[in-house]
Amino acid sequence: MKSGFPATFVVVLALGGSTLGFVLAPAVQLGGIQQTTVLNTADIYPPQRTGDATLGLQVYRANGCAACHTEQVRQDGVACEVVLTAPGANPAAVTNLLATLTLTNLTKEAADLVAGQITGLGGKVETHIVPNGADLDHGWGVRHSVAEDYLYDYPVQLGGLRAGPDLASIGVRSPDAGLQLKHLYAPKSVNSNSRMPSFKYLFTVQKIGDAPSPDALNLSGTDAAPAGFEVVPKPEARQLAAYLLSLRANLPVYDAPFTPPAKP
Amino acid sequence: MTANETIHPTAPAPEIDASCRLPLLALLVGASVWLVVGSVLALIASIKFHDPEFLAACPLLTYGRVVAAANDALVYGFCLPAGLSVILWIFSRLSQTVYPLPLVPVIAAHLWHLGVFVGLASILLGNSTGFTWLEFPRGGSILLFVAFVLIAIPTAAAFGYRREKTLYPSHWFLLAALLWFPWSYASANIFLVAMPVRGVAQGVIDLWFGNNLLYVWFSLTGLGIAFYFLPKLTGRPLKTYYYALYVFWTLALFGTWCGIPHGSPFPAWITSLSAIASVLLIVPVIGVMVITAQTLCGSPKSAESKSAPLGGPVCFIKLGLAAFVISSLMYIAPACPQISRVLEFTWFGQAQVQLQIWGFLASILFGALYYLLPLALGFAFKFPQFVRGHFFLLGLGVLLWVVPLAIGGYEQGANGYSLDASLNCLRISTLGLGLILIGNLLFALNVLALFVTWKINLVKTIFAAVTAPLKTSEVKS
Numbered sequence: 177m178k179s180g181f182p183a184t185f186v187v188v189l190a191l192g193g194s195t196l197g198f199v200l201a202p203a204v205q206l207g208g209i210q211q212t213t214v215l216n217t218a219d220i221y222p223p224q225r226t227g228d229a230t231l232g233l234q235v236y237r238a239n240g241c242a243a244c245h246t247e248q249v250r251q252d253g254v255a256c257e258v259v260l261t262a263p264g265a266n267p268a269a270v271t272n273l274l275a276t277l278t279l280t281n282l283t284k285e286a287a288d289l290v291a292g293q294i295t296g297l298g299g300k301v302e303t304h305i306v307p308n309g310a311d312l313d314h315g316w317g318v319r320h321s322v323a324e325d326y327l328y329d330y331p332v333q334l335g336g337l338r339a340g341p342d343l344a345s346i347g348v349r350s351p352d353a354g355l356q357l358k359h360l361y362a363p364k365s366v367n368s369n370s371r372m373p374s375f376k377y378l379f380t381v382q383k384i385g386d387a388p389s390p391d392a393l394n395l396s397g398t399d400a401a402p403a404g405f406e407v408v409p410k411p412e413a414r415q416l417a418a419y420l421l422s423l424r425a426n427l428p429v430y431d432a433p434f435t436p437p438a439k440p
Numbered sequence: 441m442t443a444n445e446t447i448h449p450t451a452p453a454p455e456i457d458a459s460c461r462l463p464l465l466a467l468l469v470g471a472s473v474w475l476v477v478g479s480v481l482a483l484i485a486s487i488k489f490h491d492p493e494f495l496a497a498c499p500l501l502t503y504g505r506v507v508a509a510a511n512d513a514l515v516y517g518f519c520l521p522a523g524l525s526v527i528l529w530i531f532s533r534l535s536q537t538v539y540p541l542p543l544v545p546v547i548a549a550h551l552w553h554l555g556v557f558v559g560l561a562s563i564l565l566g567n568s569t570g571f572t573w574l575e576f577p578r579g580g581s582i583l584l585f586v587a588f589v590l591i592a593i594p595t596a597a598a599f600g601y602r603r604e605k606t607l608y609p610s611h612w613f614l615l616a617a618l619l620w621f622p623w624s625y626a627s628a629n630i631f632l633v634a635m636p637v638r639g640v641a642q643g644v645i646d647l648w649f650g651n652n653l654l655y656v657w658f659s660l661t662g663l664g665i666a667f668y669f670l671p672k673l674t675g676r677p678l679k680t681y682y683y684a685l686y687v688f689w690t691l692a693l694f695g696t697w698c699g700i701p702h703g704s705p706f707p708a709w710i711t712s713l714s715a716i717a718s719v720l721l722i723v724p725v726i727g728v729m730v731i732t733a734q735t736l737c738g739s740p741k742s743a744e745s746k747s748a749p750l751g752g753p754v755c756f757i758k759l760g761l762a763a764f765v766i767s768s769l770m771y772i773a774p775a776c777p778q779i780s781r782v783l784e785f786t787w788f789g790q791a792q793v794q795l796q797i798w799g800f801l802a803s804i805l806f807g808a809l810y811y812l813l814p815l816a817l818g819f820a821f822k823f824p825q826f827v828r829g830h831f832f833l834l835g836l837g838v839l840l841w842v843v844p845l846a847i848g849g850y851e852q853g854a855n856g857y858s859l860d861a862s863l864n865c866l867r868i869s870t871l872g873l874g875l876i877l878i879g880n881l882l883f884a885l886n887v888l889a890l891f892v893t894w895k896i897n898l899v900k901t902i903f904a905a906v907t908a909p910l911k912t913s914e915v916k917s
Contacts, residue, residue, distance in 0.1 A: 184610040190692040198648040206641035238566030240504020250703030321705035330571035373496035
């Protein structure tokens, strides 16, 4: 080769191709994404965040929380499980049949077969869709993350390292704002095994006025403020807690179907 | 004689080296400061795993900010400007002409270091953009982009003025590197910061950029520099020209699509395409192994390389090539879903990134700079014994920094992301980082000593010129 043209051509071909594929195509395919409906309901997903939660994402970004926390749950696949809802006219026969059948971790075809056998004896069944995977076993979610979960996020904070737990549905796991604030102030007071640094700079220690502040943290032991003082969250801490509570990826959508637990 | 040859006549090597002196100094003095700043910040971040409360009360030094600032200081503060400085010297040498417009890169280098300062200060003050490897806010990233282009243009001109028209393999790699960064940096910043796309597409673009900077740009630059210095320092020809061409094509074509993990919440075609590209990436990696092995085991050693002691520039280059192969294999492995299930989101990925930065690119850059800086400045290092010391500190440091992180990553992934399982490994890795930091201090000390000596010589020359007695002929007229 005697000119720089072939090398330039390789750059244009390779980088141009991947720019089309991984920048422009996702921008077109995912950039126009809209709200979706929750499966089998008329509810819209995801709901718009509150003002505090929207500001809280900026606190999350500013403090680099994504350095240790992911907001993405993986899933290996789904299985079906058959649940008997009513034994029907011939309970003894259904019970005998059930003893011989596997009811969980079935493919769709196997589940239909089992359901057919039970309904043949007069029993009533429901077939549930159950996602599986290590992240779900860990209790970090009920389904894998989908594009809609991040619809209102800027910047999207997927994260790449789990030095701490995944937060994709922390608002479902730990829905108490007071506990979230306490964990931010003194992580070890909530989880003695925590390696998270405390974010004490998001709180103010102030003298108790005429009456204790309703926002004051409920602390004990070495974390408690000195006598006559109380620990009150700054607006940033309250916004961050509101953001964490807004992370609730727990509804079935078209891309990630599952059967939600029956409402009591 | 063509017009080109009259304007840019063949220059002797010392004259070429001297023409690169100012750009090299402007880029490298700042780069060695960022190198030390970055490794101190990385050490602070690492110590936080021994004691989470270490410096936790200071918002500027909270873990999430420090770790981002450390990585950016190393990549944008050291790797990119040091890489550019080696590229401009290699292009001038290969072209056998003096570097055109040396003052443009000097101005650009100051803009670059200003951009890095603005970016790092913004991250520590909580104004990062929140995108991995693109944390610098608008002001910082515009400065970096402009400065890179300003350095790339005269460097490309030096390439255009070459006397020997046939391209050497390093030419392809380094020319591609000059185009690769501005293209990917601008695209990512336009779609993420200037006119942000909606939703999860941001995640895809961020991962695409991270891969194109840390894997492709690093590989193009590191391999381009290694393919220049390996034959030069060992006295053996590169084997072969066509293997190198093959590595270049496959690296560019496959490498650019990698880096998007399996379980990401993106459409399946994106993750699948990335996994296929990762598997194909084995082709250039095998190519680099073959080239390195055949070049080193080929024709007999030159007398010069035989007498070279262990720990000289060539050792840095060899360390870098070995690290490239290992880090690439670590990058390819998670394309297999069974491996990805255990290793994704663990310290293993961080280990690969750190090996790519320290073991591969930084090592090759150190080797190249230890060779070319005394030539460019015209006098030897003040502390030549530090070069060997730096090599052993870097080698041992990378070993102790990366291997425990990788093992810790496996432990973490196999134990449900429990940090306790990997804690002992993290503690050993801090020690490795400490060794790397000491090595970096030795490097920075040598560079700063060169700079100070050059300044003193400059002042002496000016002083001598000013105080020199006027010639009688001038007095008479």
